Amino acid sequence: MLTSMNIAETMQRWVDESPFGPWWGLRVESSAQTGPRVRLPYRPELQRLGGVLHGGCAMVTADVAMWVAIIAAVEGGERAVTVNLATDFLAPARGDIIAAATLLKVGRRLVVGSVDTRTDDGMLVAVHRVTYAMPGRA
Numbered sequence: 444m445l446t447s448m449n450i451a452e453t454m455q456r457w458v459d460e461s462p463f464g465p466w467w468g469l470r471v472e473s474s475a476q477t478g479p480r481v482r483l484p485y486r487p488e489l490q491r492l493g494g495v496l497h498g499g500c501a502m503v504t505a506d507v508a509m510w511v512a513i514i515a516a517v518e519g520g521e522r523a524v525t526v527n528l529a530t531d532f533l534a535p536a537r538g539d540i541i542a543a544a545t546l547l548k549v550g551r552r553l554v555v556g557s558v559d560t561r562t563d564d565g566m567l568v569a570v571h572r573v574t575y576a577m578p579g580r581a
Contacts, residue, residue: 481508495535505558505571508542
């Protein structure tokens with residue numbers, strides 16, 4: 444059985460081996476309460492006008508958090524692909540974004556989850572409903 448630290452380290456390797464992971468600087472963290480979480484560290488080049496992070500930053504972080512949660516819970520989860528991501532933005536982010544995913548339904552072909560993205564101080568930035576397809580599963 445993987446411990447929280449082993450899960451975070453294993454999931455970080457999956458993110459780092461994906462071409463997008465190192466570019467975005469995504470970090471997989473561990474929490475005893477929420478399981479794996481994904482952090483997008485603040486970088487000025489991710490800002491839009493107005494000094495806030497572009498909304499896509501929250502969406503990328505949420506999408507990767509869902510993927511990480513699937514990898515941790517479902518055999519072959521690394522092959523899962525996003526088929527839908529719906530986001531409601533609630534507040535601007537001016538620093539790191541932290542995403543925590545909850546798997547709501549794991550089916551044979553589809554996995555549905557919910558992701559909250561927050562700032563370091565816990566402010567809710569956005570809520571996301573994410574659906575992934577599991578290729579090759581009958």
